[in-house]
Structures are given as C-alpha cells and as structure tokens.
Amino acid sequence: MHDTRVPLTPLPTQKRHPMRETSGRRRPLRRALVAVLGALSLAATAATAATPAGASAPTPPSGWSQVFVDDFNGTAGTGVNTNNWQYATGTGYPGGAANWGTGEIETMTSSTNNVSLDGNGNLRITPRRDAAGNWTSGRIETRRTDFQPPSGGKLRIESRIQLPNVTGTAARGYWPAFWALGSPYRGNYWNWPSVGELDIMENANGLNTVHATMHCGTSPGGPCNETSGIGSSTTCQGTTCQAGFHTYAMEWDRSTSVEEIRFYLDGRNYHTVRANQVDATTWANATNHGYFVILNVAMGGGFVDAFGGGPDGNTVPGHSMVVDYVQVLQSSGGGTTPPPTGNRDAYGTVQAESFDQQSGTLTESTTDSGGGQNIGALANGDWALYKGVNFGSTAAKQFSARVASGAASGVSGLVEVRLDSRTSTPIGSFAVGNTGGWQSWRTVPANISDVTGTHDVYLTFTSGQPADFVNVNWFTFGR
Structure with a gap:
C-alpha cells in the first residue's frame, strides 16, 4: 500500500561532451526534443482529451x-x-x-x-x-x-x-x-x-x-x-x-x-x-x-x-x-522491449529515443523539462522508425514536435513524417534552423494529411547541407 514518503525527484541529467564521433562524422552531442506530429492548441487538446x-x-x-x-x-x-x-x-x-x-x-x-x-x-x-x-x-x-x-x-x-x-x-x-x-x-x-x-x-x-x-x-x-x-x-x-x-x-x-x-x-x-x-x-x-x-x-x-x-x-x-x-x-523471454508493436498512442507523447530502428542518430541525455533522453546528430538522410502508432478511427490532422538546434547560420532542414515506408511521400513536415542552441527547446506545430488506423511512423530528416541541423525529444499527434 503506497505509504507516507518524502517527495521523489527525477534522476539528474548528465552533462554532455562538446563533441563525439558518430558514423564517420564529427557531431555535437546535444539534447533535443522533437515532436513530430500534431499541432495541438491547448483548448483543442483539453477538449479532446477530456471526452475521448x-x-x-x-x-x-x-x-x-x-x-x-x-x-x-x-x-x-x-x-x-x-x-x-x-x-x-x-x-x-x-x-x-x-x-x-x-x-x-x-x-x-x-x-x-x-x-x-x-x-x-x-x-x-x-x-x-x-x-x-x-x-x-x-x-x-x-x-x-x-x-x-x-x-x-x-x-x-x-x-x-x-x-x-x-x-x-x-x-x-x-x-x-x-x-x-x-x-x-x-x-x-x-x-x-x-x-x-x-x-x-x-x-x-x-x-x-x-x-x-x-x-x-x-x-x-x-x-x-x-x-x-x-x-x-x-x-x-x-x-x-x-x-x-x-x-x-x-x-x-x-x-x-x-x-x-x-x-x-x-x-x-x-x-x-x-x-x-x-x-x-x-x-x-x-x-x-x-x-x-x-x-x-x-x-x-x-x-x-x-x-x-x-x-x-x-x-x-x-x-x-x-x-x-x-x-x-x-x-516467455523473446518479447520485444516496450514500446511493443501496435502499442503507441498517437495522441500521447512518443519519446524520440524509443525508436524501433534508426539510421544516423545518437541518443543522449537532455536538459529539457522532464529530463530523459533525446535523439541527436540529425542530418540529411537520417531517419527513425516508430512501429505501431495507433491513430484511432477519428483522423489526426496535426502534429507537433519538440526540437532544438545549434546549427550554424544558414543551416536548416525539414523534419518529415512518413507512414509505413521511409520512401513514401511525407504526410507533413516543418522546417527548423537554429533555435539558440542544441539545448534550446521549442515546440513546432505542423499540419498533416488526415490519418486513421495503425501505422509505422518514420521521422525523416532532409537538408541541402551535410551538417547536423536538429535534435528531437518527443512528438505527438492532434486532431
């Protein structure tokens, strides 16, 4: 039975190293929040969540x-x-x-x-x-x-x-x-x-x-x-x-x-x-x-x-x-560690580091509110896969992403959302450049094509420059 206790505090976040070698590129270690889906107005979110x-x-x-x-x-x-x-x-x-x-x-x-x-x-x-x-x-x-x-x-x-x-x-x-x-x-x-x-x-x-x-x-x-x-x-x-x-x-x-x-x-x-x-x-x-x-x-x-x-x-x-x-x-012992396929709620918070597969990313501690981890070192051609995202029978129309960027002047790119294949046409995207630092977070909203049912979601990253341009912490969808 949960008993009298003192307040618990989150585990402290780790300080990042300024540079790390990853996939043949020298990449800054940075904390990022990417929310790839769902521009949620507070009023709409509250109304939807209250009576689902x-x-x-x-x-x-x-x-x-x-x-x-x-x-x-x-x-x-x-x-x-x-x-x-x-x-x-x-x-x-x-x-x-x-x-x-x-x-x-x-x-x-x-x-x-x-x-x-x-x-x-x-x-x-x-x-x-x-x-x-x-x-x-x-x-x-x-x-x-x-x-x-x-x-x-x-x-x-x-x-x-x-x-x-x-x-x-x-x-x-x-x-x-x-x-x-x-x-x-x-x-x-x-x-x-x-x-x-x-x-x-x-x-x-x-x-x-x-x-x-x-x-x-x-x-x-x-x-x-x-x-x-x-x-x-x-x-x-x-x-x-x-x-x-x-x-x-x-x-x-x-x-x-x-x-x-x-x-x-x-x-x-x-x-x-x-x-x-x-x-x-x-x-x-x-x-x-x-x-x-x-x-x-x-x-x-x-x-x-x-x-x-x-x-x-x-x-x-x-x-x-x-x-x-x-x-x-x-x-019996061979089951996948969470989140298992089909067990992701599109309207909850999908943590970026919970990917099922990825290419070109790294995972690191974040200093954003809530702590935890983000994926970083994201550049042109990188991607992350999140299997079994359940959108339900009422169409999702928006997404929002928590992102940070310390990219150099003139370096920017697109965070894209694709369904079921990383080569499919994006259902939505937003552009992001320097936000003031690799630990300077903001939530970026975007519209998407209507989505229902359960899908594998790919976050893909596209840029005209080879340099890293974004960190991602989490994403979510909205209706």
Missing part, C-alpha cells in the same frame, strides 16, 4: 500473450465487471491498518457515484464530498493475484489514463494511483512492505509529475528506504498528465542476467530497480509470488502532505481519474 472515445487495448506484439484485459466497455453509469475486479470499501482492510495505512481521509465505496463506466469505453473513479465535508471515492482490485513473469520471461502491466483534470489549490489532496501489491498481502494486511508493492503511477495535488516506486524490505528504513521506497519521478510531455491521456507501464524482466523491474511513461523507461540493489532475501520476499493490480483515487494522506498538504476548503470534488484500459501481458 475509449480505445481497445493494443494487440499484443509478437512474442507476447495477453493474460488479462479490461477495456471498460459497458453502459454508462454501471459498475465494473466483478468477474475481473473487486471493490475495496470503507477506510481500510478488515483487521488492517486504519485509513488504508496511509493517512488518507476518504471512505471508499462501490457506488456508481464513485466508480462507474462512462459508456465511451472508459472507467471513471471520482472523489465526492458531501455537505458535511466527508469525502468518498473508489478503489478496485483485480480478483486475480497471480500476475508474475514466468521463469526466464517478462510480465508487463499497463494502462492508459487521464489523471483528474484539476490543478492548483483546487487539486489539493488528490492522490490518483495505478499500482500492484504482492499476493501475500491479501488476507494478511500487516506484512507490508516485505511482500512488495509496485507503484506504476502515483500523482499528488494535480502536479504535472508522476512517480514510480518499488516498496520492499522493512519499515521504517531498511534496504528499500521505507516508507519512501526505491523511486523516481518524471513529467508528462505533449499534454500534461491532467489534460490528456498517457500510457503508464511496468515491465518485470526475468530474462536479464540481473532481474529488473522497469517503469515507463508513454514508452519511455524512466526508472529501473534491479535485484542487486538489495539483498537476496529482500528481493525474494518481494518477488517470489504473484501480484494483484489496483486502481484508486485517495484523498489526503502522507504522500500528498509531502507535496503541499491534503484537501481543504479550496479543494474541488468531482474530478475523475479516467481509465481507458488495463492489460497484463506475458512473454
């Missing part, structure tokens, strides 16, 4: 099998499928710690006022406050408790979620989460954190920051630094975590020489915990069993207290966490 038609969970890529899925299809105003989920109600587990062990103040219910389908393929978990100031909300858990990777294989748990669209003082106390608990916890309720907890996404107080954490060992302190755990954080890009949908995932990998658990935002791996970071007994106690998955929105508690405090008179109730789907995938 729920999409089906992506088809598993080669080497993976789907062991659980819920697309939350059903009649508006009805509850969840209780063959898949069970409600956790009240203010704690029977015989367990009060206030769910975290200090949160709401009462969880099974009422459709708090947990319901919206009729558009989404689940909504909505905190409410009554006239007396009492909060209610919702918490659901998978009935299954056996989610773990096979020996030598992988397990992936993912969901596409829009966080409650509320910020500032109105968001004080909101604590949405998508996470998993070790199966021995169910029915015991006092063996945390030794049985393990994997927080795939937590957010506090409407901030554009999400946290991923593994809890294990003993509390307080211990090998996993409880009650904070082993964690990191990052920001949503393109649209904020609150203004649009983003994909959150955890991949537990037993195919590597050292077992590891990786956490992703929109396909970007921003936090990894490895077995050799703790002693063997601690790791075994946390991982030698299955897990169950939890979705909830808490109000108040130690986590939000660390980010400015819990709910007060300015907090506005009624803002939902909107969940498009939850799925669990399993691989």
